[in-house]
Amino acid sequence: MEFRYLGDSGLKISEITYGNWLTHGSQVENDVATQCVHAALDAGISTFDTADVYANTxxxxxxxxxxxxxxxxxxxILTKVYWPTGPRxxxxxxxxxxxxxxxxxGSLKRLKTDYVDLYQAHRFDYETPLEETMQAFADVVxxxxxxYIGVSEWNAEQLRAGADFAAELGISLISNQPQYSMLWRVIEEEVIPTSEELGISQIVFSPIAQGVLTGKYQPGAEPPAGSRATDEKGGADMIKRFLxxxxxxxxxxLQPVAEKNGLTLAQLAVAWVLQNDNVASAIIGASRPEQVTENVRAAGVELDDGTMAAIDEALGDLAERNPRLTQSPSSRVS
Structure with a gap:
């Protein structure tokens, strides 16, 4: 496992983060979830991401x-706050x-720890003054x-405003957690340049586009039984844009590109996001321990210029790049 600094801080995290969105407490039984976590630890992963809203705590x-x-x-240990929890x-x-x-x-009690390493604003809140939010985060620190403090899916303007308040309050806003993959590149035009200027790293989710970049979904064919595309608890809604x-x-x-590099498609996808210097870590999830063992092999992989060009050629204009798609709900869901 390789490790990278998170933003301009002295905190190092593993290049691969284990995340439990859409799995723990929902898609997989608790004993299997524990096996997946232990597989991550065995593979050298030290960074674990969750959120209070996942499976409603x-x-x-x-x-x-x-x-x-x-x-x-x-x-x-990383967690987040924003979305409705409890009785809503x-x-x-x-x-x-x-x-x-x-x-x-509540998060500390459930995680059985005295502190989290990174507490993240899961979205931007248009209904609360940003100064109030950042002051509360400063007090938590x-x-x-x-x-440390991070955010998720904030646009460039929001990152800049948040970083300014953080600096005034003497705390470190060091990370953003956006969606990023070969098929979803909306952060490249504005979020990444702004983050580089501000000393903020990306911890990216869905690097394999909810499983589409594994290659298991075939054109013109029904989704495989038991796959995320058939999950009515939330997975199907998230993946449908790519199907x-x-x-x-x-x-x-992309298959021959992966094979030429001795990688699976999933490993190629995870390695691809890690080629971006502003990405500190890629979040992977799993419903089976073997998935963790397999995908973690993307850590430390370097893709040459020819491979990166071949990926762009294979996908053409299929990748979404509109920076306006980095957004938060205009009003809270309650």
Whole structure:
């Protein structure tokens, strides 16, 4: 496993982060989830990402149980706040001081830890003054409940405003967690240049486009039984944008590129996002321990210019690049 600094901080995280969105507490049984976490640890992964909203807090509990007994100082545990949790009351979402303070306490209990290494704003909150949000985050850091602050899916303007408040408050805003893959490149035009200027790294999710970049979805064919595209608990909604025949045909054209480099398609996809210097880590999920073992082999892989060009040629104009698609809901879901 290779490790990279997160933003301009002194914190190092593993190039591959294990994340439990759409899996723990939902798609897979708890014993299998624990096996996946232990496979990640065995592979050298030290960074684990979750959120209070995943499976309505259950995912944090599953991860806390799975990491029990591990040396805490050897781990980087990341979680998030914003989306509705609990009974979805009027203060059960957003980035108000009330919701942040209550949410961090709940997350720490479920994760069975005294602090998280990174506490992230899961989206931008248009209904709460940014100053209130950042002041609450600063207090969370000063109370020792989080070491650093990050965000998720903030656009360039929001990152700049957040970084300015953080600097005034004496805390470190060091990361953004956006979606990023060969097929979803919306952060490249604005978010990444701004982040490089501000000393913010990307921890990217869905590097294999919810499984599309594994090549298991075939043009003109029904999705495989048990795949994410057949999951009615949320997976099917997330993946459907990529399940077009032209996209699936483009993915098939990547197969010889992967084979030439001695990689699976999934490994090629994860290695591709890690070629971007502003990406500190790629988040992978798993429903089976073997998936972790397989995909972690993308760590440390260097793709030459010819390979990068061949990937662009295979996909042509199929990748989404519109920077306006980096966005948060205009109003909270409650």
């Amino acid at each position: 259950a995912a944090e509990s599953v991860l806390g149980d799975a990491l029990a007994g591990q040396r805490r100082e050897s781990l980087e 009351g009027h203060n059960d979402s957003g980035l108000s001081r009330k919701h942040i303070m209550e949410s961090i306490s 000063r109370q020792g409940k989080a070491l 077009r025949d032209d996209v699936l045909q483009g993915v098939q054209r």
